[in-house]
Amino acid sequence: MYKKLFKEDLEQFTSTLKQFGSIYGPVKKTSRGCEFTELTDFKDLQLNYTRTMIPPKKFFLKPKEPLYSLNKDAGFKEIIDDSKTVLLGVHSCDINALNLLDRVYLNQFPDLHYKTRRENTIIIGVSCEPDDYCFCTSTGSSHALKGFDLFLHEISDSYIVRVGSMKGFQIITQNKHIIKNPSLTDIKEFKEYEAERLSKITLNLNVNGIQDILDLSFDHAVWQExxxxxxxxxxxxxxCPTCRCYDVIDYLKLDLKNGLKVRRWDSCMLKQHALVAGGLNFRPTRVERLYNRFNCKMSCSEDSLNCVGCGRCTVYCPADINFVEVLKQVRED
Amino acid sequence: MTETENNLKPRIGVFSLTGCAGDQLMILNLEDTLIELLSKFDIKSFQEASSYSENTNLDIAFVEGSVSTEHDLKTLKNIREKSSLLIAIGDCAVNGCVQAMRNKQTSIAERMIDVYGVEDNIYKTFEPKGVGEYVKVDFEIPGCPIEKEEALNALISLLNGDAPLIPDYPVCVECKLNGYPCVIIEEGKPCLGPIITAGCDARCPGLGLDCVGCRGPIKGETNAKAELEALRKRGYADKYIINRLRFFAGNFDDIQILGVKENSKGDK
Structure with a gap:
């Protein structure tokens, strides 16, 4: 279903979202851009942004979160954050990344913490402002087909609204006084704006057969360099919006009876990631970890790459390692 | 408390070599927990807390300060002999810290002239080093000074029979977990976060300041050459970067071998 919302009605529209939970949206934080922050003033909302440093996965798989409280007599007690949240202004790449996380955290062995927050969160997408680091057209993630409740595609004076779920439909219904039907001119504009947006994504990575190329290139000089x-x-x-490894740490209190089991994001570039019981580290060197990371990102999980082409790993690397450039060197295209 | 109960408590000692005694102070700063700690441990020696001291066998010895004199070395060896576990607390004990910043750069004689105006090594000092250079160290708690929460968690772990959990990943991890903007990438500041041991919860970058490296580089994981390159690219002169790296880590081999490029001039 496709609808239309005038930009001038966005403030009013946003205020009605409060009933679904605390609203978080892109708010200007640094010279480089925005971060998802609780929206206390509508004026802070910056829907025209390129990328946040920390992806919206932080709302579902939290950077640091207590999982269970421990008591030696009473056992474990789950700590569940069931607060209601609305994420306003999520880009297609990040939505596609959440769809990937869903497969890991919801299928087969659902993660209660992740699942609860996914169910308690409304996601409203928005069309993006690509820069030279974006390569989502190469990874097939420049457009989100699912994983959102509403999606706002910017045109000149309004947004074309795509409805992606029953909750999204409910929001539209509640706002029917400001929700219109798109005209033929609007549809023409939608096509133009989308073409214009996609034309800005000029960085290209040939991912065809890259899994085999990487398998065959484990000893390529580029890894050591x-x-x-x-x-x-x-x-x-x-x-990275698709990285989903975590570590779990037990913190005991001084009484040695009570404690907390805490989960935090982990990274396969860190020494302890591949350290297993008995003291064996199956990726002891940095070059092995680096190769593994590129290999993981370019491998497929149910026919989708583990990379959505958001460009964050390149932009935020303090050593200026360029993800796409490294892969191009491996491909020797 | 009965004598038997007291005997079951681990006997600990807190000792100081060359340093500012700041790590002992951080343990004493655990004010809310001190009474409970006293009920869990039998403290045999703790210079900064009490004049009482018992020269006896210990279950755990905590040693702060670097080894920079014969006296330090003698004290350290005595502690090691009498203790089941020896834990280095603070950068001085872990790697020598600030007093080691000129190691292998200037001789003791040069330093004597600079500071005291005489060449004679009247205090019989030698290049300050971490205690691990001389005796076996079971665990290390880095920091200048140590984080009191980390010290408390280490004490709890030991009490429970676990190894203390000390991060072996850099400050960058804590910046990202907290969502702090990267001061290198956003502002081009000379942050040492990418090579420095985490555990401070990225306190300085969280305030917009560049990490000076007070928790020391991660042993065996530090890419000092990459730090030099990354800061060179952002316009900092080699001398400035190397001095900055040496400030808390003069004893690290991969920092000692960094050379100043001939054409590197002017400090940013």
Missing amino acids: NADICFGCGSCNLV
Whole structure:
């Protein structure tokens, strides 16, 4: 279903979202851009943004979160955050990344913490403002087909609204006084604006058969060259919208009876990631970890790449390692 | 408390070599927990807390300060002999810290002239090093000073029979977990976060300041050359970067070998 919302009605529209939970949206934080922040004033909302450093996965798989409280006599008690949230202004790449996380955290063995927050969160997408680091057209993630409740596609004076769920339909219904039907001119504009947006994504990575090329290139010189300049700091993983490894730590109280089981994001670039019981580390060197990361990102999970082409790992690498450039060197295109 | 109960408590000692005694102070700063800690441990020696001291066998010895004199070395060896576990607390004990910043750069004689105006090594000092250079160290808690929460968690772990959990990943991880903007990428500041041991919860970058490296580089994981390159690219002179790296980590081999490029001039 396609509808239309005038930009001048966005404030009113946003205010009606409060009934579904606390609203978070892109708010200007640094010279480089915005971060998803609780919206206390509509004026802070910056729907025209390129990318946040920390992807919206932080709302579902939290950077640090208590999982269980422990008591030696009473056992475990789950700690569930069931607060209601509305995410306003999520880009297609990040929505596609959440769809990937869903497969890991919802299928087969659902993660109660993730599942609860996914169910308690409304996602409203918005069309993006690509820069030179975006390559989502190469990874097939420049458009979101599912994983959102509403999606706002910007045209000149309004948004074409795509409805993606029953909750989205409910929001539209509640706002029917400001929700219109798109005209033929609007549809023409929609096509023009989408074509214009896609034309800005000029970085291209040939992913055809890249899995085999990587398998055959484990001893390529490019890995050592980049491992030599890599800090192994984990920033690439921690800003990645599809990275989903975590570590779990038990914190005991001094009484040795009570404690907390805490989960935090992990990174396969860190030494401890591949450390297993008995002290064996199956990726002891930085070059092995670097190769593994590229290999993981370019491998497929149910026919989708584990990379959505958002460009964060390149933008936020303190050593300026360029993800696409490294893969191009491996391909030797 | 009966004598038997007291005997079951681990006997601990907190000792100081060359340093500012700031790590002992951080343990004393655990004010809300001190009473409970006293009920869990039998403290045999703790210079900064009490004049009482018992020269006896210990279950755990915590040692702060670097080894920079014969006296330090003698004290350290005595502690090691009498203790089941020896834990280095603070950068001085872990790697020598600030007093090691000129190691292998200037001789003791040069330093004597600079500071005291005489060449004679009247205090019989030698290049300050971490305690691990001389005796076996079981665990290390880094920091200048240590984080009191980290010290408390280490004490709890030991009490429970676990190894203390000390991060072996850099400050960058904590910046990202907290969502702090990267001061290198956003502002081109000379942050040492990518090579420095986390555990401070990225306190300085969280305030918009560049990490000076007070928790020391991650042993065995530090790519000091990459840090030099990353800061060179952002316009900093080699001398400035190397001095900055040496400030808390003069004893690290991969920092000692960094050379100043001939054409590197002017500090940013």
